[in-house]
Amino acid sequence: MDSLHFLYKTFPGRFFLKPLASRPLSKLCGAFLDSRLSTFLIKSFVRNNNINLDDYETEGIKTFNQFFRRKIKEGRRVFDMEPSKLCCPCDGLLSVWNISEDTVIPVKQSEYTVSSLLRNKELAAEYDGGLCLVFRLCVDNYHRYAYADSGKKGPNIFIPGVLHTVRPIALESRPVFVENCREYTVIESSTFGKLVQMEVGAMLVGRIVNLEGQGMAERGKEKGFFEYGGSTIILLVKKDMVKLNQEIINNSQAGIESPVKMGQVIGAKL
Numbered sequence: 001m002d003s004l005h006f007l008y009k010t011f012p013g014r015f016f017l018k019p020l021a022s023r024p025l026s027k028l029c030g031a032f033l034d035s036r037l038s039t040f041l042i043k044s045f046v047r048n049n050n051i052n053l054d055d056y057e058t059e060g061i062k063t064f065n066q067f068f069r070r071k072i073k074e075g076r077r078v079f080d081m082e083p084s085k086l087c088c089p090c091d092g093l094l095s096v097w098n099i100s101e102d103t104v105i106p107v108k109q110s111e112y113t114v115s116s117l118l119r120n121k122e123l124a125a126e127y128d129g130g131l132c133l134v135f136r137l138c139v140d141n142y143h144r145y146a147y148a149d150s151g152k153k154g155p156n157i158f159i160p161g162v163l164h165t166v167r168p169i170a171l172e173s174r175p176v177f178v179e180n181c182r183e184y185t186v187i188e189s190s191t192f193g194k195l196v197q198m199e200v201g202a203m204l205v206g207r208i209v210n211l212e213g214q215g216m217a218e219r220g221k222e223k224g225f226f227e228y229g230g231s232t233i234i235l236l237v238k239k240d241m242v243k244l245n246q247e248i249i250n251n252s253q254a255g256i257e258s259p260v261k262m263g264q265v266i267g268a269k270l
Contacts, residue, residue: 030065030207033228038064049140069209069225072142079146079220079263083191086242086267089223090145090233092135093257094266096248099130099236107134107200107232108180114236117198118184119159126194129239133266136257137231144225145233146262148197149189153217156210158183161201183208184234187217191269196236199224220263242267 032038041064046053056070080087088094097105104111114132115124137143147153161181184198199208208231210224217223244267251258260266 030227033065033068034063036062042067045139051140055142065227068228069143071144077142077262080265081220083149083219084269085265086192086237086244086269087148087220088135088260088262088264088266089148089197089235090135090137090262091141092137092233092260094248094252094260095134095136095257096244096252097132097134099127099132101125101128103132105132105134107234108202110179112179116179117182117234118196123186123196127196127236127238131237131242131244133235133237135233135235135260137226137233142262143227143231144262145199145223146220147187147217147223148195148219148235149187149192149217150219151187151189151195151217153188153212153215154186155214156183156185181208183210185210185217193238193241196234197223198234198236199226200232200234201226202228202231240270243270 033041039062042061045051045064045067055076056072058067058070061067061070077091097103099114101113101115103113105113105117107117113124114127115121118124159182161179180200180202182198182200184196187195187197189195199210201208207227208224209227211222245265248258248266
């Protein structure tokens with residue numbers, strides 16, 4: 001039995017899940033990972049996750065979180081600047097979902113509709129018939145992310161996480177799950193229309209740090225970064241705005257995630 005099954009599917013696991021999912025514990029863990037006491041974790045993390053340090057700037061790193069949000073060397077993530085091309089805003093494993101009102105999208109051991117992701121039914125309705133791109137970042141990925149395209153940018157909308165609990169008898173039919181903290185902004189792209197770019201944090205720590213507020217987004221410019229924890233980027237695209245690469249579509253239909261890198265072309269304007 002793996003740890004996620006224990007936490008989400010068993011009677012004793014649900015009692016551990018509540019404190020693990022709490023923001024105070026996340027803040028405590030984050031404070032430790034921000035301290036020099038966490039430095040000893042870096043070597044084993046690199047070794048266990050086969051991270052190639054040649055790709056990254058590591059000078060001056062003194063804490064685990066500084067390492068986790070490390071910057072990549074110039075030229076290692078080149079963003080295609082052709083306006084008609086849609087590029088990945090981050091590294092990760094990509095799945096694509098066709099959006100309809102009742103589409104259920106699995107994100108971080110939980111299930112969402114677009115309206116529950118955004119907590120905004122009117123905004124969600126604008127994406128009916130469009131695409132939901134889910135980029136799942138693993139711990140060995142580069143954890144900084146960029147704007148998917150240029151355009152007028154709205155404010156960062158933060159949605160705190162919620163722990164949903166049910167009685168033990170209902171665990172199999174309605175599993176306990178965490179509605180993860182997340183933050184999104186709307187980008188008015190002249191090429192791809194009204195995009196929603198969202199960052200989803202992990203259950204434990206998974207801190208989201210966006211660098212700019214309302215203003216102008218610039219294609220390929222660093223938007224922000226995650227601190228420790230697996231993380232996810234979600235991109236919502238309206239109907240008939242983009243044609244994705246066929247291999248990515250085929251993989252998603254077969255339940256296979258496509259490995260991608262920041263700046264990689266994954267589609268083009270219709």
